[in-house]
Amino acid sequence: MTMTAAQIAAALADIVGSDGVVSDPGKMGAWLNEPRKRFHQNAAAVVMPASVAAVQAVMRWANENRVGIIPQGGNTGLVGAQVPLSGQEVILSLQKLDNIRSIDTAAGVMTAEAGVILENAHKAAEAKGAMFPLWLASQGSARIGGVLSSNAGGVNVLAYGNARELTMGVEAVLADGRLYQGLNALKKDNTGYDLKDLLVGAEGTLGIITAASLKLYPLPEDYETAIVNVASPEAALDLFQLMRQRAGSRLNAFELIPWIGLDIQLRHGMLDADPTASASPWYALIELTRMAGTEPGALQSALEAAFEEALISDAVVAESLSDRTRMWAFREQMSECQSREGASIKHDVSVPIAAVPALIAEGSAAAEKLSPGIRPVPFGHMGDGNIHFNFSMPVGADPKAFMAQYDEAMHAVIYEVVLRHGGSVSAEHGIGQLKVGLLKQVKDPVALEMMGAIKTALDPKGILNPGKMLG
Amino acid sequence: MTMTAAQIAAALADIVGSDGVVSDPGKMGAWLNEPRKRFHQNAAAVVMPASVAAVQAVMRWANENRVGIIPQGGNTGLVGAQVPLSGQEVILSLQKLDNIRSIDTAAGVMTAEAGVILENAHKAAEAKGAMFPLWLASQGSARIGGVLSSNAGGVNVLAYGNARELTMGVEAVLADGRLYQGLNALKKDNTGYDLKDLLVGAEGTLGIITAASLKLYPLPEDYETAIVNVASPEAALDLFQLMRQRAGSRLNAFELIPWIGLDIQLRHGMLDADPTASASPWYALIELTRMAGTEPGALQSALEAAFEEALISDAVVAESLSDRTRMWAFREQMSECQSREGASIKHDVSVPIAAVPALIAEGSAAAEKLSPGIRPVPFGHMGDGNIHFNFSMPVGADPKAFMAQYDEAMHAVIYEVVLRHGGSVSAEHGIGQLKVGLLKQVKDPVALEMMGAIKTALDPKGILNPGKMLG
Numbered sequence: 039m040t041m042t043a044a045q046i047a048a049a050l051a052d053i054v055g056s057d058g059v060v061s062d063p064g065k066m067g068a069w070l071n072e073p074r075k076r077f078h079q080n081a082a083a084v085v086m087p088a089s090v091a092a093v094q095a096v097m098r099w100a101n102e103n104r105v106g107i108i109p110q111g112g113n114t115g116l117v118g119a120q121v122p123l124s125g126q127e128v129i130l131s132l133q134k135l136d137n138i139r140s141i142d143t144a145a146g147v148m149t150a151e152a153g154v155i156l157e158n159a160h161k162a163a164e165a166k167g168a169m170f171p172l173w174l175a176s177q178g179s180a181r182i183g184g185v186l187s188s189n190a191g192g193v194n195v196l197a198y199g200n201a202r203e204l205t206m207g208v209e210a211v212l213a214d215g216r217l218y219q220g221l222n223a224l225k226k227d228n229t230g231y232d233l234k235d236l237l238v239g240a241e242g243t244l245g246i247i248t249a250a251s252l253k254l255y256p257l258p259e260d261y262e263t264a265i266v267n268v269a270s271p272e273a274a275l276d277l278f279q280l281m282r283q284r285a286g287s288r289l290n291a292f293e294l295i296p297w298i299g300l301d302i303q304l305r306h307g308m309l310d311a312d313p314t315a316s317a318s319p320w321y322a323l324i325e326l327t328r329m330a331g332t333e334p335g336a337l338q339s340a341l342e343a344a345f346e347e348a349l350i351s352d353a354v355v356a357e358s359l360s361d362r363t364r365m366w367a368f369r370e371q372m373s374e375c376q377s378r379e380g381a382s383i384k385h386d387v388s389v390p391i392a393a394v395p396a397l398i399a400e401g402s403a404a405a406e407k408l409s410p411g412i413r414p415v416p417f418g419h420m421g422d423g424n425i426h427f428n429f430s431m432p433v434g435a436d437p438k439a440f441m442a443q444y445d446e447a448m449h450a451v452i453y454e455v456v457l458r459h460g461g462s463v464s465a466e467h468g469i470g471q472l473k474v475g476l477l478k479q480v481k482d483p484v485a486l487e488m489m490g491a492i493k494t495a496l497d498p499k500g501i502l503n504p505g506k507m508l509g
Numbered sequence: 510m511t512m513t514a515a516q517i518a519a520a521l522a523d524i525v526g527s528d529g530v531v532s533d534p535g536k537m538g539a540w541l542n543e544p545r546k547r548f549h550q551n552a553a554a555v556v557m558p559a560s561v562a563a564v565q566a567v568m569r570w571a572n573e574n575r576v577g578i579i580p581q582g583g584n585t586g587l588v589g590a591q592v593p594l595s596g597q598e599v600i601l602s603l604q605k606l607d608n609i610r611s612i613d614t615a616a617g618v619m620t621a622e623a624g625v626i627l628e629n630a631h632k633a634a635e636a637k638g639a640m641f642p643l644w645l646a647s648q649g650s651a652r653i654g655g656v657l658s659s660n661a662g663g664v665n666v667l668a669y670g671n672a673r674e675l676t677m678g679v680e681a682v683l684a685d686g687r688l689y690q691g692l693n694a695l696k697k698d699n700t701g702y703d704l705k706d707l708l709v710g711a712e713g714t715l716g717i718i719t720a721a722s723l724k725l726y727p728l729p730e731d732y733e734t735a736i737v738n739v740a741s742p743e744a745a746l747d748l749f750q751l752m753r754q755r756a757g758s759r760l761n762a763f764e765l766i767p768w769i770g771l772d773i774q775l776r777h778g779m780l781d782a783d784p785t786a787s788a789s790p791w792y793a794l795i796e797l798t799r800m801a802g803t804e805p806g807a808l809q810s811a812l813e814a815a816f817e818e819a820l821i822s823d824a825v826v827a828e829s830l831s832d833r834t835r836m837w838a839f840r841e842q843m844s845e846c847q848s849r850e851g852a853s854i855k856h857d858v859s860v861p862i863a864a865v866p867a868l869i870a871e872g873s874a875a876a877e878k879l880s881p882g883i884r885p886v887p888f889g890h891m892g893d894g895n896i897h898f899n900f901s902m903p904v905g906a907d908p909k910a911f912m913a914q915y916d917e918a919m920h921a922v923i924y925e926v927v928l929r930h931g932g933s934v935s936a937e938h939g940i941g942q943l944k945v946g947l948l949k950q951v952k953d954p955v956a957l958e959m960m961g962a963i964k965t966a967l968d969p970k971g972i973l974n975p976g977k978m979l980g
Contacts, residue, residue, distance in 0.1 A: 142861070144746065144750065144862065145861035145894075195696065199674075202706075216958070218953065218955045219953045219955065222861075223894075224859050224932065224936070225859065225862070225893040226671060226859045226893050226933065226936040226937060227859060227933035227936060228659065228660050228710060228933070228936065228938065228939045229939075229940060229944075230978065231960045235707070236706070239702070255757075256753050256754045279615065282727050283800065284801050285800060286729065286759065287668070287757070287758035287759070288759070329755050329759075331811060331814060332755065340802060343802060388695050389695070390616035390618065392613060419697075423616075462693075462697065464698075465699065468700075469699070469701065473700075477701065481700060482689065484683070484687045485701060486701075488683070488702075488704055489701050491967060492702060492707075507701065
């Protein structure tokens with residue numbers, strides 16, 4: 039009774055019109071080719087409903103016919119949640135649902151549909167003098183629905199939280215086409231279970247988010263940004279505590295970067311000038327917000343205190359927008375710059391903040407033992423305990439041979455250290471199809487049972503993003 | 510096959526020992542008598558397990574024998590979630606699970622068991638130079654498990670969020686005795702569904718929280734506190750926006766109080782001095798945090814800007830700890846002071862912040878129409894859109910006759926206004942048994958269906974806090 043791809047495409051065209059369906063596999067590249075080119079399965083079809091009612095109609099049909107549906111936003115996810123697994127699924131793109139339904143700065147809320155591109159949400163908020171404070175490298179193509187379904191993070195989680203904490207409510211279509219109407223603009227609402235947070239971060243396995251009410255914040259008057267030299271991750275941790283004591287929630291970002299990141303970027307001409315004060319084994323990029331009517335200088339004075347306590351040895355504070363832009367480019371190019379040095383093995387992990395130095399020390403030592411000459415490039419959101427613990431191949435190694443020999447083995451080594459420190463094997467990017475097996479190994483078994491029970495309760499036929507997250 | 514109370518008590522004594530069971534109804538007052546004396550049902554027994562394993566054993570027994578279990582913390586809830594409904598239930602008090610398992614200020618986390626009294630959690634954090642920023646009027650008796658199960662709020666939600674946002678992870682015993690081990694100290698963890706937030710705020714209907722990892726914050730150096738005169742809720746809203754623009758997340762509290770609250774407290778001798786600058790129809794209590802190494806004066810300078818924009822007409826800034834204490838006493842006595850003026854009808858509601866002035870105007874007018882001479886006393890967390898919209902009876906009215914005639918009718922009138930503005934009929938206190946019927950009327954029906962499906966999936970025999978929240 040399985041439908042053919044042609045039958046599926048015809049049925050979908052009946053629901054949304056033929057201009058809302060792509061049935062030729064040769065034309066599906068935009069929806070199939072994900073950023074890291076790890077997953078290579080076809081889809082039965084791509085459907086692009088142009089209204090919430092059309093999403094509901096597609097789901098009613100899919101549920102009746104037991105057709106697997108993969109919700110997709112901007113196709114920027116890194117774990118394969120948004121692309122096919124079996125090849126029999128339909129990709130349901132939310133790209134045509136791209137209206138910003140309302141912005142109310144007095145209430146501090148923007149209601150955006152799932153297909154709104156993150157950068158467009160930023161611009162719409164700024165045009166009204168407000169800010170939606172979630173910044174990602176992929177913000178020019180990532181869409182709100184995917185950002186929420188993956189509970190995206192980014193560089194300002196420290197001050198504003200991740201996507202979950204920036205969402206007040208969601209509207210979602212369930213597996214059988216029912217519409218959950220959970221949009222609201224309330225800071226407090228204790229009327230029942232927290233369905234919003236269940237749908238956020240569920241990778242489309244429990245429902246399809248069609249719109250969300252997002253928190254807006256006042257635009258800061260300005261930022262104070264610096265790159266400081268720290269001797270070690272331990273010193274960076276002490277510096278982080280000092281900054282939190284003095285700046286509280288004005289501390290907008292605290293990013294750790296190793297010397298090798300600067301070296302690579304300068305050697306490959308990726309920076310127009312050195313954004314640091316001087317050579318150092320480690321750098322921290324620190325940023326404070328400055329609100330209207332307050333004097334600048336808080337960062338400078340905190341750094342002076344840090345000098346006195348010998349936590350930092352040198353520093354440069356941005357004196358212009360171009361200084362700040364260069365500092366952030368240095369940070370944001372950290373992932374990309376590794377590709378200039380051949381193959382690299384990547385881990386998106388978190389540990390309790392206090393365990394970051396041990397994670398880096400023990401992980402680097404274990405990696406060197408496994409693969410002598412390997413170059414650790416741990417960097418990222420120290421203030422969240424979230425380190426992108428990456429490794430570049432030894433100088434002169436063969437990329438393919440390196441990956442074949444060490445990719446899987448290195449994951450095992452690093453995850454062992456992470457788990458020993460009570461950490462997470464997916465801090466930001468989620469589970470998707472990439473980490474389904476890993477999740478089963480490391481997650482509390484009762485948590486997995488609870489997840490399975492909830493999945494079955496809300497999607498009894500298992501048609502929503504089948505095989506993702508839960509396997 | 511229903512067990513008698515004596516059989517239940519005997520079985521429980523076999524599990525936890527006879528000193529962990531109260532079977533004499535005459536000795537159950539501490540667990541049955543809740544703050545507002547609205548609910549008057551007996552319990553089959555009270556059981557006080559002294560370990561997580563004992564909680565598991567009780568739940569295995571209860572699930573096998575289909576005995577309803579009501580988890581209870583400090584018995585301070587206001588909607589009857591923590592007391593019996595049928596009289597056949599067993600109250601499972603977490604009071605003996607009162608260890609603080611660990612405090613790690615570098616990681617910013619405290620792991621506290623469910624029976625820890627909130628005030629003891631405050632003291633333990635402060636002894637380590639940190640802060641757990643959740644303050645309630647009932648903090649001397651409220652326990653962490655209940656605080657989380659009701660997703661409690663309080664006066665500093667504006668800066669730090671409610672209980673949900675202050676919780677990193679929970680440990681919980683499920684209906685059949687399985688243990689969900691979700692404690693962690695991670696700021697970011699995208700490995701599966703958000704089970705923590707499902708258990709927080711579920712009023713013990715999905716699992717029994719036995720411990721939680723709670724976020725700690727640096728202690729501010731000091732606070733800047735003021736009471737300012739505002740002409741109207743509209744002016745208070747404009748002032749709130751100005752304060753957010755200038756103070757960002759340093760804005761710790763923004764509480765609205767009507768003149769009648771001052772009048773009542775002064776007439777009844779509840780304040781040793783007038784905490785305000787001068788007479789005004791409305792007051793706002795505003796507080797900013799000041800972090801270490803920063804200069805005082807931010808509140809003063811913001812208030813000068815507010816004067817220039819004619820948003821406030823007078824103000825007094827606290828110059829001493831006793832000034833600050835008196836200002837907060839004025840705010841915290843708002844609920845209690847109403848009892849000095851006879852009967853009152855109370856509503857714990859929220860609306861989008863921008864709708865607070867309309868809520869107060871329309872709700873007050875509708876109340877006056879229903880009950881001429883009634884005295885509106887709307888006060889509370891303006892910055893969260895959360896107003897305790899209370900009404901004192903007309904001067905000289907008979908309390909019993911007033912309540913009999915107007916209590917239910919007034920609820921209908923106020924909830925109509927709240928819902929018309931997209932608000933919540935239970936902003937802070939939850940559903941329990943008090944608002945089960947109301948929830949069915951006002952909640953999105955698909956949300957209720959999802960809640961029911963999740964409840965059945967996790968507690969198929971319906972033994973966890975039966976009849977609460979979902980009915």
